Amino acid sequence: MLPIAHDGEIVSPLSRKNYRPKSRPTLTEHEPTLAMIIALGLMATLGPVAIDMYLPALPDIGSEMGASASTMQLTLAGTLFGLGIGQLIVGPLSDSLGRKRPLIVGICVNIAASTLAVFAPTIGVLGIARVFQGLGAAAAAVISLAMVRDLYSGRTVAVMLSRLLLVIGAAPLLAPSIGGAILTVVDWRGIFVVLGLIGILTLLVALFYLPESLPVGSRQPLAFRSILSTYRVLLGDRQFSAFALAAGCGIGAMFSYVSGSSFAYQEEYGLGEQSFAVVFSIGALALILASQINIHLLRRWTPRTIATAAVTAGSLIGTALITLSATDNSSLIIFGIVVWFLIGTVGFLIPNVQALALSLHPDSAGSASALLGALQFGLGAAIAPVVGAMGGTGLAIAIAMTGCIALAMGLILTLPNDRKNRRTVS
Template sequence: MGLLTALGPLAIDMYLPAFPAIVQGLGTTQGHVERTLASYLFGLALAQIFYGPFADRYGRKPPLILGLVIFIAASIACGFTHDIEHLTFWRIAQAFGGAAGIVIPRAVIRDNFDTRDASKALSLLMLVMGVTPILAPILGGQVLAFGSWRGIFAIMAACGGLLLVGVVWTMRETLNPEKVIPLGLDIIARNYLALLRHRRFMCYTLAGGFGSAGMFAYISGSPRVFIEIFQVEPRYFGLLFAVNAASLIIASQVSARLLNRHTPEALLRIAQRSLVIMTLLGLILTLAGVINLTLLMICLAGFMASQGFVNPNAAALALREQGNRLGVASALMGTLQMLCGASAGLAISAWQSTTALPLTGLLALCACLSWLFGRIALKAT
């Protein structure tokens, strides 16, 4: 489940160092290439709505196999495209395949664990997810050193193929037959509407969603900030990316250990305060004109560490009361969070500046919104 969840970050992060090469290779602009990332995130968000009901009707395994097949085919197509419009289209198709790796693992975990243990399991998933952002840009940078940016998509297709073999041969079905939900438009609509009206579910989901939006703003904006503004060489970009990803990994594992003595609510409350403090500090330093690469990295590492606590605990709390509709709940949670992330990615690609203000400004906004919805959810508990 961890490797399947890592497929999405792989497709997001691995081609980040290739942005300048894609601009040159396809004869386009940096903004258009950044929008291929935002398009991927929008596709990832919308596709999850469809996987949820199918996972509750046909089980966890068949939709996962279908998603991996789509991901592999779209990755191959991305590698053969010759203009930015087709690359954007195939990135959306790639997202429709990769979305299965987000929805299904969360449902599988909740099939097997209660809220506290689900928080621990989701924290362990973040260990695998966190390693991917470290390795993916480094691997993408090395591919560029020896070949074309098209080779990056070939590696994505190969990873999807290996995971497909693993799912077919080793994964067991975890959906209890007694919890199968019939597939009908009225039932699907009723379940999604009930979730949208569920105050705690929505607030915990948006608390995690706006935290994730900050992460996607960082992912989308970091190539421009590091490479163009602070003049970091593309081959070293992955190392800076790795420092922040390491912060996320370490914090998520500390969160898992602390759950033995503290509740998910207590950890979420503290982490969201830290999230706001670190991002507002970065924004103030930027507005004061004293931000440099070292100070920015300190603020980013603090933000990522805080998110290592926020994401797994908010997700587990959101799914706590959704035992009979875990598929659609996981799907809606993923959709809303990805829509937040895609909106942040689109905003940072449209906000052109010669400073780090678009990045630090959006991070601060996302952190404050995450804190606000977290407060509402915790008061409603």
């Protein structure tokens, strides 16, 4: 999550204590160009592409390295762990050192990690490489959004972020298909070669096209005591913690599907790598559609009302999915349709509980945003290997997804429904 100050300006939680509004570069008055959208979109998608492109290869990697499904899913958890920790580290550094230096270092870490993955002799080495891939990708994701707020102002910021979100949303639609296509030509190591090449392209764009968007006079000193104190306050707030954990449960439900889908669809239902990529992309489309429909629903209902309806529907759909998956005659089509609707409920849950959590502490929005993101990726990293431990089957996916959504429902329904939590999203 991106650190944001109460006035909408992006700052790190470490510097909030000494925060002062800063002057903007002259580029704020310009409309975003297509080249800038593509450049920043390339930065923002480095993480999602690293997660999704190698999903079709998980069974092949496990077979070659003699690793179980749960062990393979630890490599996914490692990437999520890196993305979560990276958000807490890179944001403060970019506010203190400027945007480009942490960005370039992060992309170089990502490239080095991809190279290590290509030559990984064991599953342990591959897991380490995936952690550092996540760390490097976190730098690109956080700083790309920070640059948007540095370079643009007013309505242009919202327009730019909306366009970037569409680019980010396309990653899970296209990356598995690209990974499956690569596997028809070379083995799984070729996927990491391509990821390394994408990293090199991203580095070249960062070096020679993107400007340093944070002037020296606007940079902030690091203040570790301030951030630790703010985090303690946030974690001590029952409502913030509940909504943040509910968002993490939503992410956990999604990564239950992401981590187990390749095994369930390919090994249980017999799909090939290309067919799996198509089915996975259709599932990702449910998440995108739900998040877009949610914008229109917010004109009539509050975020909490929508989130409550989403977890209620998700729990019912998930229970049906568990029942279907536990029977021997559950077909691929029926399983896929029910999962599609279950993913859709997650698309309604996540943005609304995020908004509810961030609305509780407007003066600490930066710290709240960073902590929210870390909790989400942390829970996602924790749940991914659980699906593998349960066998990586369709039933395992159904149980894990439904459990996460049911936990989110418990967190939401046990909180008082006061006015602060009834705020709408503008």
